Amino acid sequence: MRKTVRSEASACTGCGACVSVCPRGAIAMKPDGEGFLYPAVDGTLCVECDLCEKRCPAGKAHKTGNPGAFGVKNTQEDVRAASSSGGVFSALAGAVLARGGAVFGAVFGDGFSVEHVGAVTKDGLLPMRGSKYVQSDAAAALSDACSLQAREIPVLFSGTPCQVAGLYALLDGRRPENLLTVDFVCHGVPSPGVFASYLQWLRHEHGDEIVSYTFRDKRLGWKNFSAAARFAGGAEHTGTQTEDPFLRGFLQNLYLRPSCHSCTALRYGEHAADLTIADLWGAQELFPEWDDDRGLSLVFANTKKGREALDACPELERRVIADAGRMARANPSIFAPAPAHAHRRRFFKAFRRKGFSDRLIESCLRESRAEKALSRLRHAPAGILRRVKRLTGR
Template sequence: MELCKKSECTGCMACINICPRKAIVLQQDEEGFLYPIILKDNCIKCGACAKVCPQMNSKRSEENYDKKVYAGWMKNRRLRRRSTSGGAFTAFAKEIMSNNGVVYGAGFDKDNKVIHKRITKKSELKQLRGSKYVQSYIGNTFSQVKDDILNGMPVLFSGTPCQIDGLYSYLGNRYEKQLFTIDLVCHGVPSPEIYSKYLEYLEKQYKSKVNKMYFRDKEPGWYVFGMRVEFQNGFVYKKNTYEDPFARGFLRNLFLRPSCHSCHYANNQRIADVTLADFWGYQSTNEKDYDDDKGISMIMINSSNGDVLFQQAKHQMRYFARDVEQAVQGNPALSHCFPPAENREQFWLDVHSNSFEYVIEKYMYSEEIPEWFKFREQQIKSYKNDRRKHLPNRVFRRVLGNKLYEKLKKIK
């Protein structure tokens, strides 16, 4: 049996989950990415792996659905603050769990490696909340999802588009109104090898083991988010996205999985029921939907099944309809994938022959915060000050009601 070409393999692990003889194992390549290898002595040539591979047989939904886009954020300020953008994922997940369902998503193991997890309690949702800029290890979660579905449980599965495609290929059925899927607008998945070296570099520099990782700490703000790393000795590392070496290398496309550079999911014809992202380029239209730099989710509803989920969860959010074009404009990965860095090949040669400190200095150096952000930051500060200035008027309007407030305004 033959699997897809290595350059096309996304590492979704559908083939691993489907093999009846466990004749497929994962092998790490020189860049730290995992690829499936068939153990020929165990293989019975049933062809299940080739049939389930999304890169060889993609099973896209044939539903002709007129997609909808919303900008939104959770009403719960604490949960919004702890989320990467506006907290839409948490809203959807809480709704599933309120119906005795289970939720799957990317979290950390005890060694801070990124893996897909199955959770059943709302208190565990914090494990899945927030972005993880490393390819997650799927393991046997596809087969766990199937067991949950057969047991009649509502299921929410979140992941990258290729992981969602792998899940649907494995299941052979979308199981609408029971299985709900969320994919993310993905820049590409970084190398676990570089992530591991980055952790070792930090632990060496700060003389302590890493305790917790936050790839998107919003303390500096939503626009210029930061990396936050908490160490066992109590030290807390904080660098914004223009200073942190891992963030710089990731956004410079130095160590993404090769298949990401020819990704056929990088468009607005989505695999999942719902697509989530930051709503970059968001524009306010009135004081109710103003941008306070606390995070705004781009919520794209791609199917009637996704709309069912949104209707159930929307009571937890403030949301405002937007055009698909606005979502695409702010998220380039909804229209195209990103080419590899021109010096990617030399980068990997240096990784394998030099210290990580050398690699950081040569390739992952920091840069100044751009002027566009400084201007945007000033706009947000001005808007907040303006809202504080008019706070008494907003309070009176709320207490008196719109009609009486407007009537009193006219009295001279």
């Protein structure tokens, strides 16, 4: 009797496409011990048609072509300030709404859980703005986006590369004309269970309820971004990416989804989406006169449709980027999945017993000198590794 969709759970990206693919409604997404959602099959409903496994997009390649790369900035300063990077998503979404369409993206739901929803008004777009560094639950939105595009309504779906791959899996590989897809260069998604526990820790530390939260507060600059939580009594917690314990654990790959470490959906030139958006890290070298530390985007136009959608947004100022090597140095997630932190297992063992705390993060991220030397060697450029191998004869 089938209990899950993939026999190898670590391959499952949690996109949720299988929930809608199942003709018997036998699949539901349930959290595992690390706090990530995985499909669970109700054996009493399953007729073993195997459709879920056949359609599952995990590990399948998409050859959208050689992407054109651009540096992009939204000239509407208020939009750029409220966005994580250069405000590209809002411009693309606005253009689809203006054609009477619907936009799907990630928002904070009850208790700051992250989920995908649809919007048909400008106000509905506002909570989608800004990166939420937590895996969103997109299962229902994938199905809703499919239904709307089937009714000839223009649809923009924005999500992780694996969620967009999930949407095309639901469409059985079709790329309908009225569907525009946008993904991003993806460092990986942290566990929703860990984020919920971190918020609990913050509430306990401050003795108050959280009323708003952002992962990309730009008050200290776009490059020195920080997390900011506001409490009911008016107090605030802020911490840059090197201070806030949740951001530190995220950026050091302590609690990313297992599939993120061997992800195929983010390969350069193989994104399923029409457009891939990202932070234009390295902007100070590429376009020093343009970089005002308020946020710039890197955009890959993967398809003709993606390129046309970009052209249709007059508020997006852009510059061609020719040097992919420079981008790779500044933004490694473009070319390779993030490796798991050496203490990932240790983190989850302790997390299951005691939950999140700054002390747990500190102890997991503290490396011995030997570990540091090894990790530096592992991440050394290929040329250095070749020289080391030549010298050591291995």
